[in-house]
Amino acid sequence: MKKSVFVGAFAATALVAGMAQAQTLESIQDRGELNCGVSTGLAGFSAPDANGVWQGFDVAVCRAVAAAVLDDAMAVNFVPTTGQTRFSALASGEVDMLARNTTWTFTRDIDLNLTFVGVNYYDGQGFMVNRDLGVSSATELDGATVCIQTGTTTELNLADFFRSNGMEYEPVPIETNAEAQQQYLAGACDVYTTDVSGLAATRASFESPDAHVILPEVISKEPLGPVVRDGDKQWEGIVRWTLFALIAAEELGITSANVAEMAQGTDMPEVNRLLGTEGEFGAMLGLDSDWAVRAISAAGNYGEIFAANIGDQTPIGLARGLNALWTQGGLQYAMPFR
C-alpha cells in the first residue's frame, strides 16, 4: 500500500513537472478547494472551534477569497503552519496563500520571493505590566525582567528599544504565548512583551484583566497581511483585490446584510463597479462579475469581520485604532475600484 502511494506520487510528478506555477487560479478551480496556510492557533486570528471549523480574523480572509473564486466560503482546506514552515509551505506550492499574521518586511518581500498583497491588520509591539507596579510608561522599565519569545523580531525590537533609551533589562526566554502567560502570572517576569493584539488577547483571558495595563508605547511596526508566491500576477491580483473589496465595502457602506440588495444596482458608480453591475472588473481578474458580492457575503465587510472576531464586543476586545478606515483616522485604505 505504501509503495503504490509512492509510485502514484512519482507518476503525478512526471505529469505535473512540465506545468508552470502560474496557473494557481486554474488549479484551485480544478481542485475545487483553496489551500490556505494559517497559524496553528492564535486567539482571534485563527483557531478551530469545537466542531473543527476554523474561525478568526485571518481565516475570514481565506473564506472571502474562496467565496470569490469558488463560490463556496467553506471550500477552504486550512493548512496549519508554524513560524518555521510557513514560507516554504507557500514557496513549494503546498498552500496557495498565507493568511497567517505575517509581518511585511523588506527581506520577506524581496529576498524570499514572496508578495505581500496588502495589510489586513496593523500591529505593533507593546508591553504589559501589573497595575500594582505603578508604571505608566515603557521608559520607566529600567531594570525590569521581561518575558520574551525567543527567535522572533520582538526580541530584537526589545533590545533596540532598551539600548536607545539607555536602560537595562533582564530577559526571561519563553517559547509560546501560553507559557508566557503562566510565567507572567506566576511573577517570573515584571513585563510581558509581544504584539499589542496578542497582549490584549492574553489580558482578556486573565482572571482579573483590570489588574494589568498595556503601556501606551508601541515600539515597532508590524503590518500583518496575506502573502502569495511571486510569479502569478493573476492570483496575486485576486487575493489583493479581494482584500481591498472587503475594506472598500466598509467604506462604501456595503454589509453582508445589504450586499444582495445593492448588487441589484445603485446610483453610486463605485459600488456598481465593485459589485459588478458596471464594468468588467470580474472578467479582468479571470472571475465572473459577482466575485466581490460573494466575497462580501462570506463574512461581511472588513469592519464586520473585525467586530465579529477581535472587536471590542468579543473577549479579545481590540479597538479599531490604526485599523480604522482612513476616513476615521486609521490606516485602512483600499485602492480605488476604477
Added chain:
Amino acid sequence: MSNIESQTIAYVRDTMIPEQAPPLTEAGAIKWLRENLFSGWFNTVLTLLSLAVIWWSLAAIGPWLVNMVWNAGSLSECRRILDGTEGACFAVINDRWHQLLFGFYPSHLYWRPVLALVLLFVALAPILFTGLPRKMLIFSAIYPFLGYHLLWGGSIWLPISALLGFVAGAVAFLVVRKVNGLAAIFAAVLAPVFWWLFLAGPFDSAMSSVLPLGLEFVRSDRFGGFLISLVIGVTGISLSLPLGILLALGRQSDMVFVKSVCVIFIEFIRGVPLITLLFTASLLLNYFLPPGTSFDLILRVIIMVTLFAAAYMAEVVRGGLAALPKGQYEAADALGLDYWKAQRLIIMPQALKISIPGIVNTFIGLFKDTTLVVFIGLLDPIGLSNAIRASTDWQGIYWELFIFIGALFFIFCFGISRYSMYLERKLKTDHR
C-alpha cells in the same frame, strides 16, 4: 517421673502460658513506622520533611482538584461557577475531548478509528501472548491492510491489491524454490514489485469499476490528536523492529558493501536529531517534488520516524548480539545450520531476549517522540492543545489540557512497560 518432680520441685507449671501480644512498639503499624520511617534521627528528619512536602503539595493541588468543574462552555463560565474559589476547569476536556482524541476526523465516522484500535489489540494478542491459538496470526497479517482501510477508507481494492503483492511474492517463492533456493529469494522480492508497479493499478481500477466497494474516504489532514500519535507510533514501532534487526545483522556482516551501507545509515541517523529529519520530511521534500504534488505528510513523517527508530533499534539489537557467547555461534555452525537458520533458531531468540529492556525503551521513546510533529504543523495532542487555547472560549487554560494528554500517554507507555516486564519474567530461563 512426675512423682519425683513433685517431690523435688515446689511448683511445676502444667499448662503453657498463652501467647502474649508483642510489646506495642514491636508490632503492627507502629513497628513498621519505627523500622521504616523513624529508625534514627536522620530518617526521622527525612520523614518529617517528606510529610511536610506531601502536605504542602496536597494543600496546593487538593482544592484545585476537588473543586473541578466539568460542565461549562468557556473558561470565563468556569470562573463564574467557581466564583472566586480555586478549581480545575476540566470542562475544556468535556468540550474538546473528541478533538484531542481524533483531531478533525469526521464525527460520524469515529467508530472507524475506535474499531481499528480494538482490532489492533486483537491483532497484537497472538504476537504478544503465546498461549493464544496460532491461527489468529492470520488476522495479524491482514490487520495492516484492514487498519489502513478503516482509518483512511476509499476503495477497498487498494489495500487488497497491495496485499495481493505479498501473495504474489509468496507464490513466486514457493514455485521457484523447487528450482533454485537463491533464485527463489530474488523471485520473492521481484514478483511483488512487478505486481505493484504494473498490475496493481489496473487491477485496482478494474475491480473498483466492477464492484465499487469501500468506506468513505478520509483525508490525512483530517487526522489529528491522539489518533495521529497512535498511527505514527504504532506504524513506526512495528516497522522499526524488523528493520533494526536487519540493520544490526548487516552491521555484523562480512560483506563489505552491506556492512558499510548499514554503518553509514545507522551512524548518519543517530548523528542527526529527529526534529531535523522531520523538517526535512515536511519542508525539503516539497522542493524536490514539483508543485501540486502532495506526497502525504503523515506518510512522510511515518517514514522518517521509522528510519530514525530503526537506527536506534539496530544498535540495541547489536548489543544483544554482542552479549551472546561466541560458543553459541560455533554451536550453530557445528550443527550444520546455514546462516538464516542459525539466526532464526539460535542467535536471535537469545539476543532479542537480552535486548528486551532496550527495545522497549526505544519503543516508548519513539511513541513519545511523536509529539515532536507539532513543530511541522501537524496537530497532535500538543498541537491541538495550542489550537484549543487559541479559541476565545478556552484562552488561558493550561494545566488541565496537559494533565489529560499526559494521562493518555502514561496509560500507553505504562502498558508497554508492564508487558515487557511480564515478557522478561516469562522468558527467564537462567537460575539467578
